[in-house]
Amino acid sequence: MKMKCLKMIPLLLLFSACKKDFLETEPTRQVSFEQVFSTTDNIQTVLDGVTRNMRSYYPATNETHDQFGxxxxxxxxxxxxxxxxxxxxxxxxxDYRFDNRTANYPRPQYVWTMFYRLINNVNNVINSVDEAAAPSETVRRNLKARALTLRAYFYFQLIQLFQHTYIGHENDLGVPLYTETTLEGKPRAKVSEVYQRITADLDEAILLFDANPMARRHISDITGNVARGIRARVALVMNDWKSAATLAAAAxxxxxxxxxxxxxxxxxxxxxxxWMWGFEINDEQSTTFGSWFSHMDWSVQGYCGAGYSRKIFSLALFNRMNDADVRKKLVDTSLWASKGWLIPRKFSAGGGKGFSADYVMMRPEEMLLIEAxxxxxxxxxxxxxxxxxELRDKRYDTPATVTAAGDALVEEILLERRIELWGEGFAALDLKRLKRGIDRNNSNHNAVVVTAAAMKVPAEDKRWIYQIPQSEIDANQQINEEHQNP
Amino acid sequence: MRRRILFLLICLMGAQIVHGQGNRISGIVTSFETHAPVFGVSVIVKGTTVGTITDRNGFYQLDLPFPEAVLAFTYLGMKSTEVAVEGNTVNVELHPESYGLEEVMVVAYGKVAREAFVGSAALIKSGRLEKFQTTNVTKALQGLVSGVMTTSGSGQPGEGAAIRIRGISSFNEVEPLIVVDGFPYGGDLSSLPVGDIELVTVLKDATATALYGSRAAAGVIMITTRKGADGASKLEINTTCGISGRAVPSYQRVSTAQYYELMWEALRNSLLAQGKSAAEAAALASGNLVSTLGGYNAYQVADNELVGTDGKINPAASLLWEDDWEKEAFVTGYRREVSLRASGAINQANYFASVSALDEAGIVKASDYKRYAARLNLNAPVNKWIDLGMSLSGAISGQNYPENLAGSFLNVFKFTREVPPVFPVYAYDGAGNRQTGPDGNPLFDFGKAFGRSRSYGSAVNPLATAVLDKRQYTRDNVSARSSLAFQLARGLEFSVSGSVDYLTFNVLNHENSQMGAAASFKGRSTRKNDRSLTFSANQLLRYDTVWGQHHLGAMAGHESFSLKINHLEAIRSGFPLPGLFELNAAAKSEGSGSYEDNYRIESYLGKVDYNYAGKYYANVSIRRDGNSIFHQDRRWADFWSAGVAWKISEEEFLNELSWLNTLRLKASYGEQGNDKIGTYYAYQGLYEVGWNNVSYPGMLANRLPTPDLTWESLKSANIGAEMKFLHRFLINLEYYRKDNSNLLFAMPLSPSTGFGSVDANIAQLRNEGFELDITTWLVKTPKVEWSVEMNFWNLKNRIMSLSQQYIINGTKRWEVGRSVYDFWLQEYAGVNPETGKSRWYKDEYKTGAGGVPERTGNRILTEKYSEATRYYQGSSLPGLMGGVASTIQAQGFDVSVFVNYALGGRVLDRGYQTIMHSGQIYHWHQDILERWTPENRETTIPILDRDQNANAQSSRFLTSGDYFSLRNVTLGYQLPANLLMQKKVSGLRLFLSGDNLLLASARRGLDPRQSIAGTPLDEYPSVRTITFGLNVTF
Incomplete structure (x- = not known):
């Protein structure tokens, strides 16, 4: 019998159950919501994440080389x-053919998901920063102002792409407005409501910036000047000339x-x-082939430089430029005769930065032109x-004279915008707010590449606006086919 | 190979000692085959409950309650034997159970007699597995087992196949749980030599899998490695050597001359469509032909005279080049393997040891697999009541794996299939001289030189870069299994077991600095390292008892499982010299990172087996799992099963049917789970780190919180009948129904919420089907044996509920009542006989009430692809699948043939689709010769007019997925014993084996086995291997 009892000793091993926290595991690539929004220091990392995502791929959505922020x-x-x-x-x-705009095409899908992803991130910042531990109220409010400005910028880009301009379309359907995280899709707000949101956010941000000034940390940080600059852009679209002039000057x-x-x-x-606002890129964070300089710069071996898809300066615009203008001299005509290339040298990173070249988001010249x-x-x-x-004197070899008046003056300023801001993302948005079309004839556009349909695009043609992505219509109970853009 | 591995463990027929009066009798039980004593044989006095079990020396002793008794000896895997008592000593030799009927099954947490097993499982023994010259055991399973669907897998050496047991049980493409020697396997399955495997058990129903709880819903594959046999020590040397080539030839495509003529026609027709006159169009086509093809003129003739205005190639032109891309790309592969296997017993310990080396080269360059593996399995008694089991194995492997991404121009299979024949592999000047580099080797054409611009795969030549780039995978595996079993009392055993699987997976991906995409930045290398450590331990208590006609076995235990994965990676670019590829040499960092993941499960489990009089069987299993993936409120769940079996043939009313050997009915039901839902952290709302802004750390919202998320669950039912008759036929018929619920799916959200989807348990799915297995021993004489095994099965898959009306998933649409494999495509309506344009069907609409368009219910034709309506177009699931294996042994020869087939499914032949264009820059299939022309209007192939949509995806490219495959033929010869140097060599077998010898499918070039979803594309083709082998036993 004794022997039998001793035999039971191994049974003690049966009670070697696991420790209580055995099943508690934490990821190392992610952090919980609670942790992120506990302090303003952590919240700053969300704004930096947003900034990074504004200039990078988002791998989860299978982004391609034409989708880099x-x-x-x-x-x-x-x-x-x-x-x-x-x-x-x-x-x-x-995009060049105005044929990347319908509900199942990648461009609207990309623009929509990117901006709304970024909006969700800044919404979380705006809604939680008041509760977070902060070293000072200044830090807290300055952070909030930055997030508000970004939100306004995102909605401003969305509304300009998914609807015609503000004037005359105030009561048309705009884009859905979200100010907090929710799983329920919202309806398209009216254009005027979207602009109200944008101006309210920017006005609040400007007040917060003015009351809570902080030294700027980095070129990618939003400042009071940047907020005013975006507000001036908005005013220009809303034809609020007075505000535009004042804000642009202040910016x-x-x-x-x-x-x-x-x-x-x-x-x-x-x-x-x-620059007033820009993105710094480094080697590690460069999106290389899928980057601005890959597509635009003849001096690096990207899609443009290696000849897959060269971007050439418009002959029509070239002919309207003053010979004394440095901006004309930056158009290389050496291969015009042999290859038909007017090579823009404005974006040129081949000297050193290469694919790690920085991106410009706002500069004083644009503000000057808005004010003008x-x-x-x-x-x-x-x-x-x-x-x-003032601007031309900085661009011409010889002092400039400006004599135009009335509409001709406005036209000269608008032409100056096309020349000064060439390749910076303004051209089509200007055409939209001015309700103008394009005519690519009598220039160096190749009708076969452009297609006949896109050689001339009338003002406020449906092709100037993107359709709401099909995935939105499929999943959002409040946006149906009847709410779709033509 | 009919050696039975006799193994000491629990005997379900354990007996209880009853002390009675009478004669004491004793004896020794040995194996007829090995003459070794057999431990654990149940010895019962027939008609009583008096009995005992043999000890380690095969010795038994009991007191007879009356004289003239009959003793019944039973042991798993051996024929039951009855002996009438004469005298005081009864020695018995037990014969192995004949006719290949597995009398012992390895099942979850133990073994069970086949007749006592109430669930559904299939066994594949080493003898069958070894016929296939395969590196990964999963590739041998295709067609072997009813209910198991596998792909043919990539032809890349060292790769496995995808497996679905009884249908799809998750949208997440979950593979079955692999269990090696009792524990879930965390290693790399290719690292486990097939020669080390004794038995593969595929667990199919609830009873079989319930004890694996939250990981069992996709089925379980249990692999048991070899053990030493008692008594007979031996050493086997196996060596095989084979050559391999493509098992499935390429599509039949047009010649260079035909290509130019066809492209001319496409150009001419597109110009006609633009309104040019016939003469103008023909002249322009002749003039523009070469420039359309990027300046590539493969003939010695002026560009504009290559194809005349009559559309015919200039008869005076002579070819400058005609490189065959496939011929240049494909090489003869080989497969060599040497293995040494020693097994036997020393005193009471038995061992199995093996070492093996494998060297396999694929059928394209830079594609190979090398593996070195070793194993030692040891079982030894520590003393009379403690047994030790230990298994150690290690393997290292290296693999060169060329790009296999569908759609990538670096994918040599895609490239060589699609590239037009006018583009050469090598660089030629205008006069057709092949260019050579300074080293005298021919230079490759990257589509740039001599003023040309190749418009297919510009600046890419996968044949050139495949040898300069590196895509190397190395894996280091170490696995250990150990157990201690304590015989606490008669019938009561306690065991403690543990397992460790350690795997490092190291990747080198180098894009070379000299040519191709990475040349402009001097090359790039990525190094990745994944270290995964799987640790499990369990403590099990078992009890077996017998009273009267009642047999009861019970088991209870606790188990813990943990997996830790550490990932490390870095990317750098800018190499100073050719040939350098390690990160140290590169100038520029493009990123680095590391992370760790943990996944843990704690479980309590138990089961009870009962049988009465060997007629009525019942089993109940239960497992309670706590799983770290889920929120603590959802973390614990119970999984269970219950099954019964009735051996009718034991009933008296069937005793008279002498032809009937066995008839058994069985049924089971139970509930399992699946926790493979694509994340290890299924409940938290998470921000992702690493979104750094230059040097400032950044984060971005990554996952919405889902505290309610839980496992996918499965309720499955199985009924079956098993009949053996005339000692020649064994028929097993089963029907199953599996209801999967709570299926996890990324439920689409409005993208404007900021998230594209949220994980949710939203769908229900049903899989059901019949399985019929027939085994016959047509001839069974001492000199000739001929057996045939057949299986037939089907599978129906149906979506039972979904969170939304439908989900479009690629070429399929998921909707309640439909299968996840139902194609949803535009329906092709042939060509317009007047114009030759492709046409599709579309729904007709009329203006309904309030101006809202509504369907009329009619279908009309459209030539605009964008207007075509998508319809259901049948399923990729075959209606009937199966395999047939035939084995004949006579006079030392053995011949075995194995075929498998599938009937009734459909395949979207996308590889064919790309080469049926109407004038884009791709190769052309020969079927294009039947295209529409004004002279050939009776055709379904549209006019060549460079219309991008002419060959758009539609039902036109749906092809029958029926196939018949001659998977393996093996011819062996066992040298007669009298020719051998008896004592030195005890056996010598030579064999010749062919794998993947033949595939018959609807179209040459199409391999329907590559994809379960019926959408194969750009895959590494299956490999045919012819192998010679030699097996020497000492």
Whole structure:
């Protein structure tokens, strides 16, 4: 019997159950919501994540080389103009043809999901920053102001792409408005409601910035000036000339215009140029082939430089430029005769930055042009001419004279925008707010590449706006086919 | 190979000692085959409950309650034997159970006699597995087992096949749980040599799988490695050597001359469509032909005279080049393997040891697999009541794996199939001289030189870069299994077991710096390393008892499982010199990272087996799992099963049917789960780190919180009948129905919410089908044996509920009442006989009430693809699947043939689709010769006019998925014993074996076995291997 009892000793091993926390596992690549929004320091990392995502792929959605953040949207917009000629159909070719816009096409899908993903992230910041532990109220409110400005920027881009301009379309369907995380899809808000949201966010942000100034940490950080700059853009679209003039002037306070020399430096390095807002790129975070410089720059071996899809300067615009203009000199005509290429050298990172070249998001020259246009429209023509001359003096070899008046002055300023801001994502948005069409004839556009249908696109043609993505219509109970854009 | 591995463990027929009066009798039980004593044989005095069990020396002793008794000896895997008592000593030799009927089954947490098994499982023994010259055991399973659907798998050496047991049980493409020697396997299955495997058990129903709880819903495959046999020590040397080539030839395509003529026609027709006159169009087509093809003129003739305005190639033109891309790409592969296997017993310990080396080269360059593996399995008694089991194995493997991504131009299978024949492999100048580099080797054509611009795969030449790029995978595996079993009392055993699987998986991906896509930045290398450590331990208590006609076995235990994965990776680019590929040499960092994941399960489990009089059987199993993937409120769940079997042939009313050997009915029901839902952290709302903004750390919202998320669950029922008659036929028929619920799916959200989807348990799915297995021993004489095994089965798959009306998933649409494999495609309506344009069907609409369009119910024709309506177009699931194996042994020769087939499914032949275009820059299938022309209007192949939509995806490319495959033929010869040096060599067998010898499918070039969903594309083709082998036993 004794022996039998001893035999039971191994049974003690039966009670070697697991420790209580055995089943508690935590990821190492992710952090819980609670942890993220506990302090303003952590919240800052969300804004940095948003900033990074504004210039990168988002792998979960199988992004392609023409989907690398907000600058890829800028490029798509710019190609819907007369001012850039595409040599061959490759990435962005269908944007150039105005044929990347219907519900199942990648461009609207991408623009929509990217901006709404970013909006969700900044909404979380805006809604939680008041509860987070902060070293000071200044930090808290400054963070909130940055998030509000970003949200306004995202909605502003969305509304301009998914509907015609503000004026005359105030009561048309805009885009759904979200200010907090929810699983329920919302209906398309009216255009005017979307603009109300945008202006309210920006106005609040400007107040917060002014009351809570902080030293700027990095070129990618939003400041009070940047918020005013975006607000000025919005005012321009809303034809609120007075606000546009005042805000644009205020926005470029403390900045200087680029010299001709700096303008010719390649637009690839924020430390060399007087940008108000931009993205710094480094080797590790570059999206290489799927990057602005891959698609636009002839000096790096990307899609443009290696010849897959060269971006060529428009002959029509080239012919309207002043010979004394450094911006004309930046168009390389050496291969015009042999190859038919007008090579834009504005974006040129081949000297060193390569695929790690920085992106410009806002610069004082744009503010000057907003102010000039607004003042011209307010009939403050002397001021407008003075501003235009101020810019041209920085671009021409010889001092410029500006004599135009009335509509001709406005037209000169608008032409100046096309020249100064060429390739920066404004061309088509300007055409939309001005309710103008394009005519690509009598220039160097190739009708076979463009297709006959896209050689001339009338003002407010349906092709100027994207359709709501099919995935939205499929999943959102409140947006149906009847709410779809034509 | 009919050696039975006799193994000491629990005997369900364990007996209880009853002390009585009478004669004491004793004896020794030995194996007829090995002459070794057999431990654990149940010895019962017939008609009583008096009995005992033999000890380690085969010795038994009992007191007879009366004289003239008959003793019944029973042992798993041996024929039951009855002996009338004469004298005081009764020695018995037990014969192995004949006719290949498995009398012992390895099942979850133990073994069971086949007749006592109430569930559904299939066994594949080493003898069958070894016929296939395969590296990964999963590739041998196709067609072997009813209810098990596998793909043919990639032809890449060292790769396995996808397996679905009794249908799809998750939208997440979950593979069955693989259990090796009692524990879920965390290693790489290719690292486990098939020669080390004694038995594969495929567990199919609830009873079989319930004890694997939350991981069992997709079925379980249990692999049992070899053990040493008692008594007979031996050493086997196996060596095989084979050559391999493509098992499935390529599509039949047009010649270079035909290609130019066809492209001319396409150009001419497209110009006609633009309104040019016939003469103008013909002249322009002749003039533009070569420039359309990027300046590639493969003939010695002026570009504009290559094809005349009559559309015929210039008869005076002579070919400058005609490189055959496939010929250049495909090489003869080989497969060599040497293995040494020693097994036997020393005193009371038995062992199995093996070492093996495998060297396999694929059928394209830079594609191979090498493996070195070793194993030692040891079972030894520590003393009279403690047994030790130990198994150690290790394997290292290296693999070169060329790009296999569908759609990638670096994918040599896609490229060589699609590239037009006018583009050469090598660089030629305008005069047709093949260019050579400074080293004298021919230069490859990257589509750029001599002013040309190849418009297919520009700047890519996979044949050039395949040898300069590196895609290397190395894996280091170590596995250990150990157990201690304590015989606490008669019938009561306690065991403690543990397992460790350690796997490191190291990837080198190098894009070379000299040519191809990475040349502009001087090459790029990625190094990845995954270390995974799987640890399990369990403590089990078993009790077996017998009283009267009642037999009861019970088991209860606790188990823990943990998996830790550590991932590390880095990417750098910019190599200073050709040939360098390690990260140290590269100038520029493009990123690096590491992370860890943990996954743990804690479980309590138990089961009870009962049988009465060997007629009525019942089993109940239960497992309670706590799983770290889920929220703590959802973490614990119970899984269970119950099954019964009735051996009718034991009933007296059937005793008179002398032809009937066995008839058994069985039924089971139970509930299992699936936790493979694509994440290890299924409940938290998460931000993803790593979204850094230059040097500032950044995060981005990544996952919505889902505290209610839970496992996918499965309720499955199985009924079956098994009949053996005339000692020649064994028929097993089963019907199953599996209801999967709570299926996890990324439920689409409005993208405007910021998230594309949220994980949710939203769908229900049903799989049901019949399985029929027939085994016959047509001839069974001492000199000749001929057996045939056949299986036939079907599978129906149906969606029972869904969170939304439908979900479109690629070429399928999921909707209640439909299968997840139902194609949803545009329906092709042939060509317009007047114009030759492709046509499709579309729904007709009329303006209904309030101006809202509504369907009229009619279908009309459209030539606009974008207007075509999609319809259901049949399923990729075959209606009938199966296999037939025939084995004949006579006069030392053995011949075995194995075929398998599938009937009734459909395949979307996308490889064919791409080469049936109307003038894009791809190769052409010969079927294009039947295209529409004004002279040939009776055709379904549209006009060549460069219309991008002419060959758009539609029912036109749905092809019958029926196939018949001659999977294996093996011819062997066992040298007669008298020719051998008796004592030195005890056996010598030579064999010749052919794998994948023949595939008959609806179209040459199409291999329907590559994809369960019926959408194969750009896959590494199956490999045919002819092998010679030699097996020497000492």
């Amino acid at each position: 907000v600058k890829s949207v800028d490029l798509a917009i710019d190609l819907m103009s007369e001012d850039i000629v595409v040599e061959k159909i490759h990435w962005f070719g269908y 470029r306070q403390g900045t200087t215009l680029m010299t001709a020399e700096k303008f010719s430096a390649g637009f690839d390095n924020y430390t060399e140029q007087n 246009e607004a003042r011209a429209r307010l009939s403050e023509e002397t001021a407008a001419r003075g501003l235009l001359k």
